[in-house]
Amino acid sequence: MTKIYHNPRCSKSRAALDMLNQRDLNPEVILYLQDPPSVEQLQQLVAKSNASLLDLVRTNESIFTELNLAAASEAELYKAVAAHPILLNRPIVETAKGVRLGRPIEAIDDIL
Numbered sequence: 001m002t003k004i005y006h007n008p009r010c011s012k013s014r015a016a017l018d019m020l021n022q023r024d025l026n027p028e029v030i031l032y033l034q035d036p037p038s039v040e041q042l043q044q045l046v047a048k049s050n051a052s053l054l055d056l057v058r059t060n061e062s063i064f065t066e067l068n069l070a071a072a073s074e075a076e077l078y079k080a081v082a083a084h085p086i087l088l089n090r091p092i093v094e095t096a097k098g099v100r101l102g103r104p105i106e107a108i109d110d111i112l
Contacts, residue, residue, distance in 0.1 A: 002027040002112075005037070005045075005092040013091040016102040020093070023112065027093070036085035039078045045092060049099040053077055056101055058089050 002025045007013045020027045030037075037045065046053050053074065058064065063084050069077055081087045091102040097111040 001094075001096055003030055003094040004028070005030050005032045005088065005090055005094075007031075007033060007090045010090055012103060012105060016091040016093060016105045016108060019105055019108075020112075025112070032085050032088055032090070032092075036082060037088070039082045042078050042081055042088075045094065045099050048094065049101070051101060053081065056089050056092065057081060057087050061087055063087060 002020060004013070004017055004020060004027045006017055006029050008031070017027065017029065042053065046056065049056070054077065057069075057077070059070070063080075064070070064087060067080055067084075069080055069087075072080065089101055089103065091105075093100055093102055093108045093111065095111045100108045100111050102108045
């Protein structure tokens, strides 16, 4: 079971997908901008990662500032990311060994 939360417009995301395919892992590709993860799915991803939700968030997005998410509670941040998936950084790779943000893409090596 390998999944990649993917944005085809992102070069890092495309590179991670290429790496997974070159290793014959045949990942399930989740186009998270079209099919955003729920709060519960986000909580599961964070629990399986070695990161916090904020580590997986694109804090440079204008919506982050507009919603004043720097001051948000963890629950509010989860809801905001579920409602505005552009806030989710990418690529995020999930395997049976865990979840990693592929920045740099070599960061996913330890879960493959």
